[in-house]
Amino acid sequence: MNKRNFALAIVALLVGIFLVNLFQDQQEKKEKEEAAQLAKESMDLSNAAAEEGLSKGASAPDFELTTLNGEKVKLSDYKGKKVILNFWATWCPPCKAEMPHMQKYYEKNAEKENVEILAVNLTSMDDGKDKVQEFADGYELTFPIPLDVDGAIGEEYRAFTIPTTYMVDTKGLIQHKIVGPMNEDMMAEMVSGMD
Incomplete structure (x- = not known):
């Protein structure tokens, strides 16, 4: 039973790490897109x-x-x-x-x-x-x-x-x-x- 709980805990930890990394990647991509859009808009004279x-x-x-x-x-x-x-x-x-x-x-x-x-x-x-x-x-x-x-x-x-x-x-x-x-x-x- 302890081995099974330990294995489940490891799997849950790995899934958590994967989800955190996925979320961070999406945030970074969104920030880069927003920065690129702002730079493009700023370079065009209004x-x-x-x-x-x-x-x-x-x-x-x-x-x-x-x-x-x-x-x-x-x-x-x-x-x-x-x-x-x-x-x-x-x-x-x-x-x-x-x-x-x-x-x-x-x-x-x-x-x-x-x-x-x-x-x-x-x-x-x-x-x-x-x-x-x-x-x-x-x-x-x-x-x-x-x-x-x-x-x-x-x-x-x-x-x-x-x-x-x-x-x-x-x-x-x-x-x-x-x-x-x-x-x-x-x-x-x-x-x-x-x-």
């Missing part, structure tokens, strides 16, 4: 953005903002470089998830890929310059952080869901719009595909 002159191949609207470090930056000053133009806020969980990836990408690729990151803080929607500085220090961010104090640039770029990122080529033309967080691989793939 119709609303296209109506606002933010479609692929359009000139990225120029702006001038003051950075967290007190320097004035104009988007047009970066012609000749590829620009990752990111819109974010300190309270945004996906922005927090994305920032370490952006910093790592920037450290590895800024010079060799001729790319600049402009991480425009939507200061008008955020908790003040001190919080932005605290955030930048906490994540050890070294790329420029322009401050959109009145919200006009975020509105012009239709950054209503954040993070929102535009990939701008060396001629100042929009190549991609991404709504949601990116990782290093996504940034590398999009930047390498631009002139």
